Amino acid sequence: MTVHSRILGTGSYLPPRVVSNAELTELLAKDGIETSDEWIFSRSGIAARHYADASVQASDLAVEAARRALEAAHVAANDIDLIVVATSTPDMVFPSTACIIQHKLGIDNQCAAFDVQAVCSGFAYAFTLADNAIKLGQARRVLVIGTEVFSRILDFKDRTTCVLFGDGAGAVVLGESSAEGVLATRLHADGRHVGILCVPGNVHSGVISGSAFLHMDGPAVFKLAVNVLDRVAREALAAAQMTSGDIDWLIPHQANIRIMQGTCKKLGLPLAKMVVTVDRHGNTSAASIPLALDEAVRDGRIVPGQVVMMEGVGGGFTWGALLVRM
Ligand SMILES: CC(C)(COP(=O)(O)OP(=O)(O)OC[C@H]1O[C@@H](n2cnc3c(N)ncnc32)[C@H](O)[C@@H]1OP(=O)(O)O)[C@@H](O)C(=O)NCCC(=O)NCCS
DSSP: OOOEEEEEEEEEEOOSEEEEHHHHHHHHHTTTOOOOHHHHHHHHOOOEEEEOOTTOOHHHHHHHHHHHHHHHHTOOGGGOOEEEEEOSSOSSSSSOHHHHHHHHTTOOSOOEEEEEOOGGGHHHHHHHHHHHHHHTTSOSEEEEEEEEEGGGGOOTTOHHHHTSBOEEEEEEEEEEESSOOEEEEEEEEOGGGGGGEEOOEEEETTEEEEOOSOEEOHHHHHHHHHHHHHHHHHHHHHHTTOOGGGOSEEEEOOSOHHHHHHHHHHTTOOGGGBOOOHHHHOBOGGGHHHHHHHHHHHTTSSOTTOEEEEEEEETTTEEEEEEEEO
8 A cells, every 4th residue: 555644734833022013123223234125025025024032942932832733733742753844043052952852852752753954945855755754664654843943043144145034944744645645756966156144154063163054145046046945846847747727725834925935926926815914024045934834834824735836045055945735
């Protein structure tokens, strides 16, 4: 019998502190940096984002999101047999945030746990690995998490980047199933573009060598993103022998409303079929897709049986698509 995998439950968590464009504008003005709600909203579609308190780590946000996903899936924490975490803002250099989350969730069954690093495509990568593990019979119930405290790596003296990102976490429980859930996954990377979106630093002899802040060539990222997102969505559709007309909901990585709308239009989908959270969350990197998915599942827009296309794109350059039936 063919083994399929299916999303059994979703969960998400946002730290309570909401920072509006107006508050951020005031904050930056203290350092003589000029911006405005009008500039931020018109260029990105972002009106607000959430920031975690200094004492809160990526694993803390992840644990809250994971608990909600486990509850929705009716799966006990100790029945998880693999944890895959996507993050670019891990608690520590090592061990993995996945191991820290395993401990914080009280999972003591010694299941495998590891992080993947694909920046804003991280959830697409983590989900694909989880799906493959289930289909290979190596795991039956996998916790897939995207979690970020991106506010930690923002240079608040660089107005071209610091206004775009926020903190949060999203999770899904992916499980073995007799019915087909995950229809197709596709991943890509092109390392020639490492420099256009990066945190070009590392720990060396007890200090940070290079920069610990996010650097981005916004226009270059924009151009690449729209093209690769369209291509990879079509690859996933072709692999599942479907067309864009079969998509009920599009959940692109929530980077910028203009990139998202461009992707939606290229696929020939009405904008009403796209789940949008970027206005309230900003870009939460690896967390953005599972955060948006959970919101649309919980508010009743996404219902069982519907086809959802999720798409990630980010530093590396990396990109990927996940086509699932809920
Ligand atoms: C970053 C981004 C919003 C910039 O928009 P843009 O229309 O390309 O704007 P530009 O970079 O051309 O800058 C236009 C002007 O606005 C200014 N500007 C930049 N940030 C600003 C801010 N926060 N407030 C006010 N002005 C700002 C620039 O300095 C520039 O001024 P100049 O013309 O006097 O030099 C856009 O390129 C983008 O969305 N890129 C993709 C980013 C992304 O999604 N990254 C994550 C992918 S995972």
